[in-house]
Amino acid sequence: xxxxxxxxxxxxxxxxxxxxxxxxxxxxxxxxxxxxxxxxxxxxxxxxxxxxxxxxxxxxxxxxxxxxxxxxxxxxxxxxxxxxxxxxxxxxxx
Numbered sequence: 001x002x003x004x005x006x007x008x009x010x011x012x013x014x015x016x017x018x019x020x021x022x023x024x025x026x027x028x029x030x031x032x033x034x035x036x037x038x039x040x041x042x043x044x045x046x047x048x049x050x051x052x053x054x055x056x057x058x059x060x061x062x063x064x065x066x067x068x069x070x071x072x073x074x075x076x077x078x079x080x081x082x083x084x085x086x087x088x089x090x091x092x093x094x
Contacts, residue, residue: 040081044071 011020048067054060071077 041078044081
């Protein structure tokens with residue numbers, strides 16, 4: 001891996017040959033993979049799991065199953081994930 005100074009020297013030596021375009025480090029609205037409804041559902045589960053601190057692996061599994069069972073009784077929550085503006089295009093494509 002190159003150090004920042006090495007990259008800067010490389011760029012300086014080729015300024016007349018290249019055009020630099022700086023991009024945001026993280027912009028999910030521009031990344032189709034971030035718009036996947038399945039990923040949004042996974043984020044929902046991950047967020048719920050952060051609120052509960054399991055003591056061990058079996059408790060983590062139990063917490064996850066509990067959350068997913070709760071979501072099974074809340075179809076409107078799942079439906080809303082697919083209706084989000086940022087998830088409509090991938091939902092229609094699949």
